[in-house]
Amino acid sequence: MADLSVSELIEAASKGDQLSWDRLVDAHASLVWAVVRSHRLDSGDAEDAFQTTWLRLVENLDRIERPDRLAAWLVTTARRECLRVARRDGAEVPDPLVAERAGHAAWTDPGPVEALLAREEQLEVLRAFQRLEPRCQDLLRLTVATADRRYVDVAAELDMPVGSVGPTRQRCLGHLRRLLGSADSPAAASRPARR
Structure with a gap:
């Protein structure tokens, strides 16, 4: 069990293997937290976005076509959940394209997660x-x-x-x-x- 691939962990977790699920979460939790923290949500909203990201994975485990891209899938899903939470709370969600046109480099510079994915x-x-x-x-x-x-x-x-x-x-x-x-x-x- 110690050297199972991500693909094997996903398959086992989708069949209800708790240990495989725990290993998937342990391997990717810090990445998901990094994405959530980068959106600067308050602690309750950040926790919601974090937990909902994992819920989305549970819902889609059997649909993950590229297990080698699970990290990218989680980053995208976490980002979407953060934006959903921010919109739900009525927060203004900045559009990176609008920010770029306005000359705000802070929104156009890739963060560490984006650099890792690139x-x-x-x-x-x-x-x-x-x-x-x-x-x-x-x-x-x-x-x-x-x-x-x-x-x-x-x-x-x-x-x-x-x-x-x-x-x-x-x-x-x-x-x-x-x-x-x-x-x-x-x-x-x-x-x-x-x-």
Whole structure:
């Protein structure tokens, strides 16, 4: 039991295993608290948001499609619960886009949770990229990482016809998307399942 994966813990917890549930909560409680505290709710509201986040997980345990993204799911859910509590209490909930347009950097700077999630997504993309065949890796390095490269130069470097650079690039990007398990982006996995 000591070295069960998050996926195995979720499966066991969804079947009523209290120890697995406790381990999931223990592993992620500090992350959820960090999100809740970042919203500066009073202690009662913070406790409500914290507890409701875990309730949402109980309700959705069998719907978690990407157990490796549980932390992102919890962050998103905790943030939504904090905003719901703030709205319920009639608090003004700042819109980050409005704040950015008004020049308030405090609302546009990513916090530690957002930075952690961004890093996690970068690592996920890198791991998927490393699973691509070498020819796709080379092509994407030349066409995506160095966007100013002309297709004629890429074709010459990879010894391929110029007319096949674009279509091959699209196929490689499609394969990368499939490896990420999402039709649009790795960030899509961080959205909570719909009820």
